[in-house]
Amino acid sequence: MTRPVILTVTRDIAAPPESVFDAWLDPAIARRFLFATPDGEMITCEIDARVGGRALIVERRASGDARHHLLFDEIDRPRRLAFRFRADPAKEGEWTRVTIDFAALDAGTRLTLTHEMDPAWAAYEEQTRKGWTMILANLATALEKDNG
Amino acid sequence: MVERLDRTFAALADPTRRAMLAQLGQGERSVGELAAPFAMSFAGAAKHLGVLERAGLVERRKAGRQQLCRLRAAPLAEADAWLRQWEGIWNASLDRLAELIKAETKA
Numbered sequence: 498m499t500r501p502v503i504l505t506v507t508r509d510i511a512a513p514p515e516s517v518f519d520a521w522l523d524p525a526i527a528r529r530f531l532f533a534t535p536d537g538e539m540i541t542c543e544i545d546a547r548v549g550g551r552a553l554i555v556e557r558r559a560s561g562d563a564r565h566h567l568l569f570d571e572i573d574r575p576r577r578l579a580f581r582f583r584a585d586p587a588k589e590g591e592w593t594r595v596t597i598d599f600a601a602l603d604a605g606t607r608l609t610l611t612h613e614m615d616p617a618w619a620a621y622e623e624q625t626r627k628g629w630t631m632i633l634a635n636l637a638t639a640l641e642k643d644n645g
Numbered sequence: 646m647v648e649r650l651d652r653t654f655a656a657l658a659d660p661t662r663r664a665m666l667a668q669l670g671q672g673e674r675s676v677g678e679l680a681a682p683f684a685m686s687f688a689g690a691a692k693h694l695g696v697l698e699r700a701g702l703v704e705r706r707k708a709g710r711q712q713l714c715r716l717r718a719a720p721l722a723e724a725d726a727w728l729r730q731w732e733g734i735w736n737a738s739l740d741r742l743a744e745l746i747k748a749e750t751k752a
Binding site: 504506508510511512516517520526529530531532533534608610612 | 728731732734735736737738739740741742743745746747750
């Protein structure tokens with residue numbers, strides 16, 4: 498069975514993988530792009546960039562403070578970054594998993610971000626992985642039928 | 646919300662149940678029809694359907710001597726909404742990152 502992917506976002510960025518990778522772990526840079534919104538004010542961007550280390554990124558928005566928690570599982574510069582992730586109101590333990598791959602291109606880097614939703618991915622990882630393979634196909638069909 | 650999604654994904658984590666949902670995606674089916682492709686007993690099929698029902702993915706109704714099942718897409722729609730929300734957030738972050746790096750390269 499292929500690795501199920503629930504959400505994948507890709508960007509080609511005109512800079513070497515090292516620069517793109519470092520942007521995610523340098524608080525001075527991360528605070529300027531990660532979870533930043535046009536009208537929000539970044540009030541906290543703390544990053545303990547080591548395996549097992551955590552990060553807290555808080556942006557003040559009209560709707561309230563948006564708090565983002567990260568827990569690093571893999572820091573393989575400049576190839577791969579993987580962390581458990583949750584945003585309030587998800588509680589401690591209700592992690593999702595984010596993996597970012599940085600591939601060198603002739604003129605820059607292809608960044609591929611994968612976000613897997615599994616609130617209990619540590620306990621149910623294999624079981625849930627299997628479950629994801631068909632979700633999107635089913636979803637499209639189901640939604641069409643429900644709306645149609 | 647997260648607990649409900651967890652139930653949805655747990656229900657989807659079984660290939661038999663996914664195949665049942667795929668069948669129901671085509672329209673209403675009796676429990677017997679759902680059991681048929683798996684050489685499974687009525688009781689075995691009913692057990693899987695129970696999991697799908699508790700996850701809110703399937704509704705059952707009686708039609709004469711038969712029980713008919715239909716797909717309920719609401720929990721899937723919730724998962725879909727979650728996906729779209731985060732897709733938007735990551736895209737916005739990556740747009741900003743690309744711009745930031747572009748600006749620094751020019752400077």
